[in-house]
Amino acid sequence: MGNRVRIKDIATKVGVSTALVSYVLNGKEKEKRVGNELVKKIREAAIELNYQPNQIARSLRNGSTKTIGLIVADIAIPFFGQLARVIEDEAAKSGYTLILGSSDEDANKQNSLINTLSHRQVDGLIIVPADGTCNQIANLQKRGMPIVLMDRYFPELNVSHVCLNNYQASYEAVGHLIKKGFQQIGMIAYQSGMIHMRERIGGYRKAMETANLSEYIKVIEIPYHFTRIQTEKTIEQFLDDNKEIEALLFATNSLTTAGLNFINKKGIKVPDQMGIVGYDGNEAFDFFYAPITIVEQPLAEIGTKSVNVLTDLISDPTKIIKYDLSHFLNIRNSSS
Amino acid sequence: MGNRVRIKDIATKVGVSTALVSYVLNGKEKEKRVGNELVKKIREAAIELNYQPNQIARSLRNGSTKTIGLIVADIAIPFFGQLARVIEDEAAKSGYTLILGSSDEDANKQNSLINTLSHRQVDGLIIVPADGTCNQIANLQKRGMPIVLMDRYFPELNVSHVCLNNYQASYEAVGHLIKKGFQQIGMIAYQSGMIHMRERIGGYRKAMETANLSEYIKVIEIPYHFTRIQTEKTIEQFLDDNKEIEALLFATNSLTTAGLNFINKKGIKVPDQMGIVGYDGNEAFDFFYAPITIVEQPLAEIGTKSVNVLTDLISDPTKIIKYDLSHFLNIRNSSS
DNA sequence: TTGAAAGCGTTACCAA
DNA sequence: TTGGTAACGCTTTCAA
Numbered sequence: 155m156g157n158r159v160r161i162k163d164i165a166t167k168v169g170v171s172t173a174l175v176s177y178v179l180n181g182k183e184k185e186k187r188v189g190n191e192l193v194k195k196i197r198e199a200a201i202e203l204n205y206q207p208n209q210i211a212r213s214l215r216n217g218s219t220k221t222i223g224l225i226v227a228d229i230a231i232p233f234f235g236q237l238a239r240v241i242e243d244e245a246a247k248s249g250y251t252l253i254l255g256s257s258d259e260d261a262n263k264q265n266s267l268i269n270t271l272s273h274r275q276v277d278g279l280i281i282v283p284a285d286g287t288c289n290q291i292a293n294l295q296k297r298g299m300p301i302v303l304m305d306r307y308f309p310e311l312n313v314s315h316v317c318l319n320n321y322q323a324s325y326e327a328v329g330h331l332i333k334k335g336f337q338q339i340g341m342i343a344y345q346s347g348m349i350h351m352r353e354r355i356g357g358y359r360k361a362m363e364t365a366n367l368s369e370y371i372k373v374i375e376i377p378y379h380f381t382r383i384q385t386e387k388t389i390e391q392f393l394d395d396n397k398e399i400e401a402l403l404f405a406t407n408s409l410t411t412a413g414l415n416f417i418n419k420k421g422i423k424v425p426d427q428m429g430i431v432g433y434d435g436n437e438a439f440d441f442f443y444a445p446i447t448i449v450e451q452p453l454a455e456i457g458t459k460s461v462n463v464l465t466d467l468i469s470d471p472t473k474i475i476k477y478d479l480s481h482f483l484n485i486r487n488s489s490s
Numbered sequence: 491m492g493n494r495v496r497i498k499d500i501a502t503k504v505g506v507s508t509a510l511v512s513y514v515l516n517g518k519e520k521e522k523r524v525g526n527e528l529v530k531k532i533r534e535a536a537i538e539l540n541y542q543p544n545q546i547a548r549s550l551r552n553g554s555t556k557t558i559g560l561i562v563a564d565i566a567i568p569f570f571g572q573l574a575r576v577i578e579d580e581a582a583k584s585g586y587t588l589i590l591g592s593s594d595e596d597a598n599k600q601n602s603l604i605n606t607l608s609h610r611q612v613d614g615l616i617i618v619p620a621d622g623t624c625n626q627i628a629n630l631q632k633r634g635m636p637i638v639l640m641d642r643y644f645p646e647l648n649v650s651h652v653c654l655n656n657y658q659a660s661y662e663a664v665g666h667l668i669k670k671g672f673q674q675i676g677m678i679a680y681q682s683g684m685i686h687m688r689e690r691i692g693g694y695r696k697a698m699e700t701a702n703l704s705e706y707i708k709v710i711e712i713p714y715h716f717t718r719i720q721t722e723k724t725i726e727q728f729l730d731d732n733k734e735i736e737a738l739l740f741a742t743n744s745l746t747t748a749g750l751n752f753i754n755k756k757g758i759k760v761p762d763q764m765g766i767v768g769y770d771g772n773e774a775f776d777f778f779y780a781p782i783t784i785v786e787q788p789l790a791e792i793g794t795k796s797v798n799v800l801t802d803l804i805s806d807p808t809k810i811i812k813y814d815l816s817h818f819l820n821i822r823n824s825s826s
Numbered sequence: 827t828t829g830a831a832a833g834c835g836t837t838a839c840c841a842a
Numbered sequence: 843t844t845g846g847t848a849a850c851g852c853t854t855t856c857a858a
Contacts, residue, residue: 160851171829176853187827209609210549211851214834219546221610228575235571239564242592251606254590256578270587273545274557411773418777437747438774441754496835507845512837523843547835550850 159203167199223271223279225255240457259284278464300467304460306350316460316477320350323449323481324357327431336401336429338370343405345375354405385412401429439486450482495539503535559607559615561591576793595620614800636803640796642686652796652813656686659785659817660693663767672737672765674706679741681711690741721748737765775822786818
């Protein structure tokens with residue numbers, strides 16, 4: 155872009171050195187005791203010439219880009235889009251801009267995103283880590299990059315994170331179903347070694363055990379890359395194989411959507427023939443004919459905390475903080 | 491980040507100049523006829539020292555950041571999230587990374603985003619422009635910034651754009667309702683001077699006129715910043731004031747959602763008591779008890795074309811291209 | 827109170 | 843074939 159005007163042009167025009175211009179334009183005229191007359195002249199010249207600072211040059215000189223890299227699984231998924239928005243706004247408050255990447259839960263993609271972003275000298279990274287990327291994160295941290303893990307983390311690593319307390323969330327979700335009178339409760343989860351999924355399943359198991367329903371524990375884990383059709387087929391098979399199931403806990407929003415779709419097609423009545431609790435509600439459930447209980451995450455809190463933990467980390471690399479936030483149990487209901 | 495290793499370190503280690511290292515690391519060893527022996531040594535040293543290029547320094551030197559600024563209304567809205575994802579992938583193919591911003595359809599926010607991004611020396615900008623920002627765009631273009639407008643544009647400006655042919659889309663959507671036997675068709679739109687909304691309304695009017703239904707033309711325009719509750723109240727008022735209405739065209743996804751919600755609450759039967767067509771379907775409509783006809787935009791095409799038009803523009807600033815793409819009329823149906 | 831100049835990490839021109 | 847070095851635009855130290 156024809157961003158021709160440099161600090162030097164202003165300096166020449168006013169007849170001073172570039173140092174003076176830099177002081178004034180950065181608001182250090184008091185500190186540096188620049189003459190009032192000159193301050194005014196420099197300001198005017200800057201406006202007249204329509205000076206636009208070159209942040210790249212500034213970054214190179216300062217060693218800080220005022221930039222945060224955000225790596226999510228997929229920005230097209232509303233959960234991550236909403237999170238990104240909160241992060242964007244919170245980051246802007248501290249003068250940071252977002253550079254974005256989607257990993258598709260793929261370790262290789264995540265790796266190349268991390269490389270791209272760190273070459274661009276982002277000041278820090280907020281990452282929703284993909285399965286099997288523990289080493290990537292460990293290496294990155296070792297090289298001194300400030301990192302906050304979001305939505306999931308690696309328990310074996312001492313890295314800052316902001317996540318949901320998934321264990322507790324599932325535990326209470328199942329408790330809710332049990333209180334409603336369901337006993338044969340199954341769970342539809344994703345196939346993933348990541349802590350968030352393990353804890354969602356773990357909380358379910360624990361709740362069943364606590365209620366003396368261990369014998370009814372039934373979990374199916376669906377691969378992330380399954381299509382909608384494949385997912386519905388798998389759920390169908392699961393229910394065919396376990397006809398005694400009275401209620402289902404879905405581990406993510408997209409699984410809930412696929413599940414409800416399937417239930418709709420089959421004409422299974424909710425909640426009479428099947429009790430339902432799902433993670434991460436969205437407006438879609440408002441249109442479902444029956445109220446759906448939802449494990450809702452505190453999105454705004456997750457986003458703002460992630461940014462704040464990161465900026466703290468940037469100014470003090472030893473300040474590692476870990477949040478496991480609480481969920482809400484909400485009811486999505488078309489008549490509310 | 492402790493990204494200590496510079497080209498100079500490699501040069502020192504191997505005992506050559508930085509120039510040679512730069513050539514080799516940029517794959518210009520053939521062109522510059524660097525000795526095979528040295529090439530190998532330099533490559534090895536780079537790996538051994540774990541050299542990570544500093545893209546900031548490179549950008550300053552080259553005058554190109556390989557960065558695209560993307561300004562949407564709100565990345566939390568799935569329509570824009572999906573678009574962003576397509577753009578991210580397409581941009582990556584040409585080595586570009588995305589810097590993101592949400593304008594909230596607000597001229598001031600958009601202005602400061604444009605400033606932030608252009609100070610960061612993005613190579614080009616893809617913008618979903620807010621109402622009343624014609625001058626911003628004109629000035630930006632005058633200063634030489636490559637710009638592609640997306641989703642909407644300013645007819646009075648000669649700036650590249652990639653949009654839907656909204657006029658035709660509404661025209662055909664209304665035609666569809668008329669073919670189904672509806673005559674008293676109302677429209678729920680946003681209050682906006684932007685071309686996309688004007689065309690969506692214009693196509694509706696034209697279709698009504700063509701079918702000799704001019705007297706039934708009824709449009710309500712809802713302010714963008716209305717809450718869900720306010721929106722539903724306004725729709726209720728509109729329908730109370732126009733009890734003869736048999737069908738509705740909703741100008742956006744969120745208006746459709748609000749409208750269907752309201753219709754659900756009131757127990758109005760679709761399509762017997764009310765025919766519906768909405769823009770930009772999403773999975774929510776799959777759960778609605780009746781099939782909903784949807785004006786669907788070619789998201790992938792809009793995204794990829796936006797990137798390609800922009801990269802063309804970056805290499806040739808005179809290459810202004812305008813796309814008005816065609817929609818699909820789809821049916822979202824829970825049994826499909 | 828002001829200015830000269832070094833330096834951030836790269837690239838690429840020009841010379842050897 | 844190889845290397846010295848200027849330059850990208852800015853900030854900041856040091857000297858005047």
